[in-house]
Amino acid sequence: MNIIIFGPPGAGKGTQSSFLVEKRKMYQLSTGDLLRAELKSKSKLSEKLKQIMDKGQLVSDDIINDLIEKKISEPSVKNNIIFDGFPRNIDQAKSLDSMLSKYDQVISLVLNLKVDNSILVKRISGRVSCSICKKPFNEYFDPPVDPSECINERCKNRDLTKRSDDNESTVSNRLSIYQETTLPLLKFYEIKGVVKNVDAMKSIKEVTDQINSELCDL
Ligand code: AMP
Numbered sequence: 001m002n003i004i005i006f007g008p009p010g011a012g013k014g015t016q017s018s019f020l021v022e023k024r025k026m027y028q029l030s031t032g033d034l035l036r037a038e039l040k041s042k043s044k045l046s047e048k049l050k051q052i053m054d055k056g057q058l059v060s061d062d063i064i065n066d067l068i069e070k071k072i073s074e075p076s077v078k079n080n081i082i083f084d085g086f087p088r089n090i091d092q093a094k095s096l097d098s099m100l101s102k103y104d105q106v107i108s109l110v111l112n113l114k115v116d117n118s119i120l121v122k123r124i125s126g127r128v129s130c131s132i133c134k135k136p137f138n139e140y141f142d143p144p145v146d147p148s149e150c151i152n153e154r155c156k157n158r159d160l161t162k163r164s165d166d167n168e169s170t171v172s173n174r175l176s177i178y179q180e181t182t183l184p185l186l187k188f189y190e191i192k193g194v195v196k197n198v199d200a201m202k203s204i205k206e207v208t209d210q211i212n213s214e215l216c217d218l
Contacts, residue, residue: 029071
């Protein structure tokens with residue numbers, strides 16, 4: 001089964017996807033993660049990508065579709081993919097449909113994580129993670145524990161890392177792009193009858209439970 005985890009930046013798409021990876025052994029295809037991996041390569045393309053991403057704008061569909069097709073075509077992940085951060089506009093959604101049908105696959109479920117805009121800025125701008133184990137924290141809602149209290153011995157020498165696009169000015173741009181370009185494509189999936197709404201204002205555990213019950217109902 002292929003799933004799209006849909007919602008604004010800060011809705012918890014990455015967090016919930018990581019549980020599906022752990023518990024259901026699904027493959028998380030996060031376009032944001034693929035792009036951040038490309039940034040580390042310091043290629044010519046990476047300089048261009050960094051400028052776009054630091055402004056909170058969308059990377060071109062050609063680059064994104066190329067990254068996606070490389071993964072969809074891999075037999076090891078066939079019909080077991082969570083699309084996280086993709087599609088983000090109607091053209092990407094249509095390209096996804098054609099790529100999936102080329103490899104004999106479909107989208108079975110779109111989980112729409114709903115969160116009020118008022119808390120998204122704090123959820124994103126407070127986001128930090130351990131440089132060693134990558135555990136996420138939030139400076140406002142879930143402050144990082146002191147490294148000396150960390151259960152993981154390896155993390156004692158950690159730094160806290162922050163994504164360069166998780167700052168307040170970029171966040172407001174990312175949220176406007178979501179409202180104007182990404183949110184309207186829910187209609188595209190509603191017509192197909194595959195959308196389930198999830199109240200992502202609730203605790204992480206409650207959201208996970210709701211997602212699991214939606215998956216069991218399929
Ligand atoms: P994310 O990790 O999903 O928040 O994505 C971080 C940034 O990567 C976004 O603000 C965009 O600049 C870029 N990006 C990620 N996914 C896409 C996509 N599907 N289409 C265009 N740009 C994307």
